[in-house]
Amino acid sequence: xxxxxxxxxxxxxxxxxxxxxxxxxxxxxxxxxxxxxxxxxxxxxxxxxxxxxxxxxxxxxxxxxxxxxxxxxxxxxxxxxxxxxxxxxxxxxxxxxxxxxxxxxxxxxxxxxxxxxxxxxxxxxxxxxxxxxxxxxxxxxxxxxxxxxxxxxxxxxxxxxxxxxxxxxxxxxxxxxxxxxxxxxxxxxxxxxxxxxxxxxxxxxxxxxxxxxxxxxxxxxxxxxxxxxxxxxxxxxxxxxxxxxxxxxxxxxxxxxxxxxxxxxxxxxxxxxxxxxxxxxxxxxxxxxxxxxxxxxxxxxxxxxxxxxxxxxx
Amino acid sequence: xxxxxxxxxxxxxxxxxxxxxxxxxxxxxxxxxxxxxxxxxxxxxxxxxxxxxxxxxxxxxxxxxxxxxxxxxxxxxxxxxxxxxxxxxxxxxxxxxxxxxxxxxxxxxxxxxxxxxxxxxxxxxxxxxxxxxxxxxxxxxxxxxxxxxxxxxxxxxxxxxxxxxxxxxxxxxxxxxxxxxxxxxxxxxxxxxxxxxxxxxxxxxxxxxxxxxxxxxxxxxxxxxxxxxxxxxxxxxxxxxxxxxxxxxx
Amino acid sequence: xxxxxxxxxxxxxxxxxxxxxxxxxxxxxxxxxxxxxxxxxxxxxxxxxxxxxxxxxxxxxxxxxxxxxxxxxxxxxxxxxxxxxxxxxxxxxxxxxxxxxxxxxxxxxxxxxxxxxxxxxxxxxxxxxxxxxxxxxxxxxxxxxxxxxxxxxxxxxxxxxxxxxxxxxxxxxxxxxxxxxxxxxxxxxxxxxxxxxxxxxxxxxxxxxxxxxxxxxxxxxxxxxxxxxxxxxxxxxxxxxxxxxxxxxxxxxxxxxxxxxxxxxxxxxxxxxxxxxxxxxxxxxxxxxxxxxxxxxxxxxxxxxxxxxxxxxx
Numbered sequence: 103x104x105x106x107x108x109x110x111x112x113x114x115x116x117x118x119x120x121x122x123x124x125x126x127x128x129x130x131x132x133x134x135x136x137x138x139x140x141x142x143x144x145x146x147x148x149x150x151x152x153x154x155x156x157x158x159x160x161x162x163x164x165x166x167x168x169x170x171x172x173x174x175x176x177x178x179x180x181x182x183x184x185x186x187x188x189x190x191x192x193x194x195x196x197x198x199x200x201x202x203x204x205x206x207x208x209x210x211x212x213x214x215x216x217x218x219x220x221x222x223x224x225x226x227x228x229x230x231x232x233x234x235x236x237x238x239x240x241x242x243x244x245x246x247x248x249x250x251x252x253x254x255x256x257x258x259x260x261x262x263x264x265x266x267x268x269x270x271x272x273x274x275x276x277x278x279x280x281x282x283x284x285x286x287x288x289x290x291x292x293x294x295x296x297x298x299x300x301x302x303x304x305x306x307x308x309x310x311x312x313x314x315x316x317x318x319x320x321x322x323x324x325x326x327x328x329x330x331x332x333x334x335x336x337x338x339x340x341x342x343x344x345x346x347x348x349x350x351x352x353x354x355x356x357x358x359x360x361x362x363x364x365x366x367x368x369x370x371x372x373x374x375x376x377x378x379x380x381x382x383x384x385x386x387x388x389x390x391x392x393x394x395x396x397x398x399x400x401x402x403x404x405x406x407x408x409x410x411x412x413x414x415x416x
Numbered sequence: 417x418x419x420x421x422x423x424x425x426x427x428x429x430x431x432x433x434x435x436x437x438x439x440x441x442x443x444x445x446x447x448x449x450x451x452x453x454x455x456x457x458x459x460x461x462x463x464x465x466x467x468x469x470x471x472x473x474x475x476x477x478x479x480x481x482x483x484x485x486x487x488x489x490x491x492x493x494x495x496x497x498x499x500x501x502x503x504x505x506x507x508x509x510x511x512x513x514x515x516x517x518x519x520x521x522x523x524x525x526x527x528x529x530x531x532x533x534x535x536x537x538x539x540x541x542x543x544x545x546x547x548x549x550x551x552x553x554x555x556x557x558x559x560x561x562x563x564x565x566x567x568x569x570x571x572x573x574x575x576x577x578x579x580x581x582x583x584x585x586x587x588x589x590x591x592x593x594x595x596x597x598x599x600x601x602x603x604x605x606x607x608x609x610x611x612x613x614x615x616x617x618x619x620x621x622x623x624x625x626x627x628x629x630x631x632x633x634x635x636x637x638x639x640x641x642x643x644x645x646x647x648x649x650x651x652x653x654x655x656x657x658x659x660x661x662x663x664x665x666x
Numbered sequence: 667x668x669x670x671x672x673x674x675x676x677x678x679x680x681x682x683x684x685x686x687x688x689x690x691x692x693x694x695x696x697x698x699x700x701x702x703x704x705x706x707x708x709x710x711x712x713x714x715x716x717x718x719x720x721x722x723x724x725x726x727x728x729x730x731x732x733x734x735x736x737x738x739x740x741x742x743x744x745x746x747x748x749x750x751x752x753x754x755x756x757x758x759x760x761x762x763x764x765x766x767x768x769x770x771x772x773x774x775x776x777x778x779x780x781x782x783x784x785x786x787x788x789x790x791x792x793x794x795x796x797x798x799x800x801x802x803x804x805x806x807x808x809x810x811x812x813x814x815x816x817x818x819x820x821x822x823x824x825x826x827x828x829x830x831x832x833x834x835x836x837x838x839x840x841x842x843x844x845x846x847x848x849x850x851x852x853x854x855x856x857x858x859x860x861x862x863x864x865x866x867x868x869x870x871x872x873x874x875x876x877x878x879x880x881x882x883x884x885x886x887x888x889x890x891x892x893x894x895x896x897x898x899x900x901x902x903x904x905x906x907x908x909x910x911x912x913x914x915x916x917x918x919x920x921x922x923x924x925x926x927x928x929x930x931x932x933x934x935x936x937x938x939x940x941x942x943x944x945x946x947x948x949x950x951x952x953x954x955x956x957x958x959x960x961x962x963x964x965x966x967x968x969x970x971x972x973x974x975x976x977x978x979x980x
Contacts, residue, residue: 172799224975231799235731236974238802242907243967250960295522299514301504305497308466310568311490311518340806355548356505389817396810403803407796 105354109367113151116374120147123381141274149277150269150377150391151370153336156283156328158369159290159362161343162350164215166301166358167321168222170233171351172407174343175215175329177237181338182244183214184330185264189251192260204279207334211326214244219322231407267332267339267392269377282331286324287366294358297321301356339392341399342369348406417442418572418605423462423472425627432458433469434627440620442477442571442603445594447618449608451648454624456607457498460576463605464495476572490518494568496561498576498607508552508560509545512536515567535567539593555586562590566597573597575606579613591617611644615654615661623647635661668923675920675935682942683710689950704840709945710938711843711850712899713909717917717937718930719895720910722857725864725926726888728871730918731973733910738805739896740905742782743775745812750774752815765845772849772897779893780886846898853894854934860887861926868924906959908966913937915969 121143161174175181187210191203198206218240225233245265252261290297296317299307308314332338346369350361373391376398380389423436432455440446448456461467463474465481474481476492484492494515504511512535516528536542539559544552549560558578565573575594579587587610595617598604608614614621621639623630625647631638644652644663653664686709687702720733734740750771762770783801857864863884866874875881899906917933940962948958 221971231796232974235799235802236971239967239970243964243971246960246963246967250964253960292522295514295517298504298506299517302514303497305461305466305495308486309464309490309495309497309565310514311487313486351505355507355510357507357510384818387817389814393810393813393817397807397814400803400807400810404800404807407799407803 106363106367109364109371113367113371113374116371116378117147117151120150120374120378123378142272145274145277146269146272146377147374149272149280149336150374152277152280152283153267153269153332153339154342154370154373155287155366156280156332156369157339157342157373158346158365159283159287160325160328161369162347162358162362162365163290163297163321164325164343165347166297166356167318167325168219168233169227169301169303170222170230171348172230172234172344173222173237174341175325176338176340176343177234177241178218178325179214179237179241179244180211180218180326180329181264181333182241182248183217184208184211184326184333185248185261186210186214186244186251187330188264188334189248189255189257189260192257193255200279204330204334208327208330211330211333212323215322215326215329219318264333264337266390267337267395268388268390269336270388270390272336277335279331279335283328286328287362290324291362293317293320294362298356298358337390337392339373340396341403342373342395345399345402345406346372349402417477418463419473419475420463421473421475423459423469423474425458425462425467425469431627433462433472436472436627436629438622438629438632440603440605440622440632443598443601444619445598445604445606445617446620446622447606447608447614448622448624449611449614449647450624450630455627456624457576458627459622459624460495460574460605460607461497464493464574465489466495466497487518487521490568490570492570493572493574494565494570496565496573496575496578499580503550503557506549507546508541508549509536511549511560512541512564512567515564516569518568531569532567535563538566538597539563555582555589558582558586559590559593562594571602573602573604575604577607577609579608579610587613611652611663615639615663668921668925668928671921672928672932672935675932675939679710679935679939679942682939682946686942686946686950689946704843705945706942707843707847708902709941711846712903712906713913713936713938713941714854714934715850715895715899715937716906716910717913717933717935718854718857719892719899720914720937721917721926721930721933722860722864722888722895723892723910724914725868726885726892728868730914731911731970732801733908733914734892734896735905735907735910736805736970737783737801738808739779739783739892740900740907741805741808741812742778743771743897743900744905745808745815746774746778747771748812748815748819752819765841768842768845768897768901769849771901772894775897776890776893779896780889783889784886842902846902849894850898853891853898854930856887857891857930858927860884860891861930864888864926865924868926904959906962908963908970909937909940911970912940912962912966915973916940 121139124138124143157175160180164175164178165171165173184207187207188203190210191198191206195202218237221236221240222233225236248261249258252258296312299310299312300314300317300321302310304314307317329338347365350365350368354361354364373395376395377391380391380394383389383394418438418440420436420438420440423433424431425433436459448459450456458467462469463476463481465474465484465486468482479492481489481492509532513524513528513532515535516524516532520528536545539562541560541563544556544560549557552560562575562578565575573594578590578594582590591613594604594606598619608618615635618635620632620634622632623638623643630647631643639654641652641654644654651666653666655662655664683706686706687699691698716735719739723734724730724732782804863879866877866879867881867884869877871881913936914933917929917936920936921928921932923929941958944958944962948961
């Protein structure tokens with residue numbers, strides 16, 4: 103697989119840059135470089151890669167599930183629903199262990215995503231661009247609810263952290279939840295054919311013997327869990343789940359059995375790249391990766407909807 | 417053999433299927449004909465188990481189709497749904513390969529690959545095998561979808577308007593191939609709007625109107641000029657020209 | 667009948683204004699009245715500007731789901747503001763009188779809006795939803811650019827500046843009222859002058875052109891108007907995405923007329939009435955200063971979804 107090798111090579115280079123980049127000089131700094139790497143740089147690099155892979159995979163799953171390429175977790179209300187869940191736990195059981203908080207956030211995210219799915223069944227299909235618009239507003243409503251709740255309860259600073267994906271606070275011991283995404287990625291790889299079948303539409307998928315309802319629920323669950331983990335640990339990132347699957351689909355098609363690793367690797371590379379860019383743009387200050395990617399991603403998305411739908415080489 | 421008994425489905429106040437009872441022997445090409453809104457597609461989807469009726473049963477080769485789980489159902493019948501709007505970015509071979517999915521559930525063996533190649537060959541898709549489905553013309557695309565249903569290798573093939581929006585050449589092409597498929601021992605059941613096509617290729621016929629079966633059986637014994645005129649509320653005449661059945665208006 | 671309802675709406679707004687001014691008035695009367703008067707004037711102006719801008723914009727793009735807020739006009743304004751600070755420096759801007767700098771910003775905004783949106787809108791309603799999605803993503807892009815520019819500008823004090831990105835009806839500077847009011851009156855007068863042409867444009871681009879309307883020119887004039895109106899409201903309180911949608915939808919529901927000479931004032935009055943009523947309820951009755959903008963986003967979002975879903979069945 104030369105393309106996977108190529109993407110992984112690029113990812114490796116980015117990871118090396120990310121490991122070498124920071125306020126402390128690794129070779130002549132005052133701190134023990136091994137410790138800097140282990141406590142700060144490596145966790146940060148891994149966190150960016152895991153979050154990127156998770157967002158891109160969640161993106162492709164939701165796109166196949168609602169049969170619309172212009173949708174992504176950020177346009178389905180998933181992170182906002184997760185925030186609502188987190189706010190609820192923070193309010194009513196502030197002492198709950200991280201696992202419980204995580205679980206409730208994931209559950210809330212699942213409810214929010216399922217709500218979007220139900221909505222998507224009522225939006226006319228003829229026009230593929232209507233659904234992302236509906237999703238944007240749906241996410242806006244949930245976001246306003248979260249903001250209102252946070253405002254009323256003085257938890258606003260939490261919400262603004264969750265809303266803006268940022269890796270500057272990642273240290274050893276504070277990102278390990280993200281490894282859930284690695285597990286989800288393996289699960290997804292097993293399910294790859296079924297997710298592709300979802301993209302053929304309900305009637306066709308069921309005619310081919312797919313347990314459609316169960317598969318949709320599983321897919322939505324994966325999207326919700328991945329998004330919730332990312333929101334809790336590093337904060338939401340827009341557009342990654344939209345742009346990466348679209349680029350991969352344009353270049354190499356929709357066979358997920360073959361392309362899921364490419365999507366994961368490219369997502370990891372994009373987010374890591376955005377994080378590195380955020381670190382160097384205004385040295386020695388940092389710009390959150392989400393801010394950087396919002397600009398890059400919106401630009402890429404505009405290109406995607408306006409680029410002619412020409413032939414795609416394989 | 418398909419045995420339908422007392423199939424009834426209501427949507428709102430409308431009886432989409434009204435106590436449909438019918439026995440359909442295996443083999444040959446069977447056309448479901450009737451005016452728009454007669455319930456043809458609904459009947460087909462009920463037979464395929466995609467719609468659960470309010471009352472009544474469907475038995476296909478002695479199994480109650482609505483009690484089977486989806487994976488088992490997909491081994492007994494294949495369905496080409498109406499109007500595939502979203503086409504994924506898969507190559508022709510990749511899409512046709514998904515026809516084998518009910519058999520291997522993700523682990524294709526050598527015989528699965530052989531059957532995919534056979535399906536590609538049967539529908540003359542070998543030259544297009546590496547092309548993306550979305551790049552194909554409407555007629556070619558429809559042929560790919562029929563080939564996918566064929567690769568499923570089920571005793572019954574159900575097709576919902578496989579000829580919609582196809583020009584006469586492509587429509588004929590698909591029907592010729594389905595005719596061969598039926599001759600090789602499978603049963604083909606399709607909803608079709610073009611009466612000329614139905615008259616030419618169908619061995620038997622199910623005539624539906626307002627959710628009811630007006631008549632069903634072998635074409636020669638069932639279809640008459642009177643029946644067609646009643647069915648479509650417009651004068652139609654069945655004629656025989658040099659051994660070929662044709663339909664005339666008026 | 668439309669005229670009567672318009673008068674009733676105006677009287678209702680007057681009553682609401684009186685209520686907001688005089689409710690539980692205590693000594694020192696002069697001081698409190700002045701404080702409340704400034705706030706009231708701002709609310710009325712923001713509501714009127716947003717309501718009128720929305721009707722004009724909806725006619726120009728031929729779609730009742732869109733508002734200048736949804737497609738990112740306010741984001742454009744904030745971005746330009748940040749860009750001005752970035753290029754000129756805060757100290758230069760501070761030395762210019764507030765009124766003059768507002769007028770300068772509005773002028774820049776007019777040019778930028780005509781350039782940017784004119785570019786996309788010119789092709790008209792051929793592919794409307796694509797246009798909408800483009801505009802919405804453009805809004806996201808502009809918001810991202812704005813926060814990127816702000817970060818580049820002053821990374822350490824970003825949090826303070828970011829507060830301006832959320833609408834706040836609490837803090838309005840009296841010195842801004844005069845130039846804003848001037849711009850608003852001119853723009854409202856101009857929109858009424860354009861009303862007959864807008865009536866024609868509402869028939870659709872092709873029909874309007876075959877009746878002799880210079881559609882492209884009208885689009886440019888209309889966009890300039892919308893730009894001024896959005897500048898007024900954004901400069902005073904910040905972005906309110908869904909107020910326009912609420913005002914325009916309610917005005918259309920209340921006034922059985924398609925004539926813009928009636929619809930524009932109705933929507934303007936409605937916008938003002940929503941804000942004044944909302945402010946009264948939230949500030950005076952519930953004692954919650956900040957919640958109003960969040961509630962407007964929430965309710966406006968629901969209205970949007972209802973409009974989309976209803977359109978399907980219609």
